[in-house]
Amino acid sequence: MSWCVLKPFNVSLVKVGAVRNRIPFAIGGVGCASFVATGFWRHCCSNRITTPPFASLNTYTFPLFDGGQWSMSVLGVAKKESVKTDKAPAALGPYSQAIKSNNLVFVSGVLGLIPETGKFVSQDVEDQTEQVLKNMGEILKASGSHFSLLVKTTIMVADLKDFKKVNDIYAKYFSAPFPARSTYQVAALPLDAKIEIECIAELPQEVEPQP
Structure with a gap:
């Protein structure tokens, strides 16, 4: 204690x-x-x-x-809510697809898996990037958020030489002001994926009608 x-x-x-x-x-x-x-x-x-x-x-x-x-501890606990949707791949372990806490959504790393089959859309990094962002969009939608409310993304790739291919597809899903971003080449990704992306987004604020 x-x-x-x-x-x-x-x-x-x-x-x-x-x-x-x-x-x-x-x-x-x-x-x-x-x-x-x-x-x-x-x-x-x-x-x-x-x-x-x-x-x-x-x-x-x-x-x-x-x-x-x-x-x-006593005297108050921050509100935390799990997000789950069948329109995105299920979690591969003891974690949630996303967590809503206060006014933010924390989305776990997303792979380019087809939700219905659990298989990769293909072994092509471009196809996987497209599928990752589609899956992420469904998770954000289930949480009540959207791509326009993203504040931070983290991209992990198996080969940093694929950066331009990834970046060209990524750019189709965002407009200025773009979210902050980090990109890393990693030794390996789950299921030998080519790419994984995680993100943090805001939840829309309710605006009280003006009298």
Whole structure:
């Protein structure tokens, strides 16, 4: 179990030294809390300071590793939702096709597999690139996002000499401002693929109608 105690006192004109030795406190989990008890204030400080106390409670969430498993700390957990669609290849292991968290979509590495058969569209890097982007488009659609909302892509190729072929097909799916991008040649890809692409996209924001 991990413990953290931070005690920020956001109190105008309060002598923290006088308060520190008189207020017991305990915080469980990983979090931060600050408070000034009103009763204590009236008892100790009413004759000297007329400014009312200010109390705040700040909570932070971090993953904790305890007893061989991960758990989230108390006082709030970020919303996380798995994305799944039959119109894109199924995950090849213990991972999701994509995860939605807050306002972002994190798409796992996508291969040029035909969803219905699980086989590569061909052994040609151009065909695989086209299929990768089609599959990615279906995952983004299932998440509620789109290519226009992509902010970052990562391309992994088996041979960097194929970069121009990949780039020409990639360019058909995007318009300015283009997402940020990294491209790497790797020693090997799953199923001996020629290319794999992963990405991060935003979710569309709801706009409230103007009166």
